Amino acid sequence: MARRGGFPGMPGNMNNLMKQAQKMQKQMAQMQEELEQKTVEATVGGGAVTAIVSGKKELLEIKIDPEVVDEDDVEMLQDLIVAAVNEALRQADEMVNGEMSKLTGGMNLPGGLF
Numbered sequence: 001m002a003r004r005g006g007f008p009g010m011p012g013n014m015n016n017l018m019k020q021a022q023k024m025q026k027q028m029a030q031m032q033e034e035l036e037q038k039t040v041e042a043t044v045g046g047g048a049v050t051a052i053v054s055g056k057k058e059l060l061e062i063k064i065d066p067e068v069v070d071e072d073d074v075e076m077l078q079d080l081i082v083a084a085v086n087e088a089l090r091q092a093d094e095m096v097n098g099e100m101s102k103l104t105g106g107m108n109l110p111g112g113l114f
Contacts, residue, residue: 027103035096042087044080051084053092059085 035055043050050063062084068077 024103028100031099031103035099038095040088040091040095042084042091044083044087049077049080049084051081051088053085053088055092055096057089057092059088 038055039052039060040055041050041052045068048065048068050061051059052061052063054060062081064077064081068080070076
């Protein structure tokens with residue numbers, strides 16, 4: 001007599017596990033689409049430089065206060081830009097990780113899995 005549900009030799013709750021995995025996969029795809037539409041903004045140097053990054057971790061915009069543009073000190077401006085972009089990317093990571101933890105219910109999944 002064949003067992004109902006599951007794969008031969010597997011417990012019957014394997015179907016439930018597979019259904020849950022498929023549901024989570026759909027939810028993750030939807031969340032990724034939503035995250036692509038969100039942005040984070042980081043400002044450094046007291047408003048001197050602002051970087052805007054998408055949830056896909058793409059740099060969308062750099063804003064530079066004209067008062068900080070000093071041809072004799074280009075290195076400072078470069079450092080501010082790097083700091084603003086890195087902070088915006090860090091915030092984007094934080095946003096993505098926060099949304100993922102909502103979806104996974106706080107499961108400790110291996111880093112880089114998503």
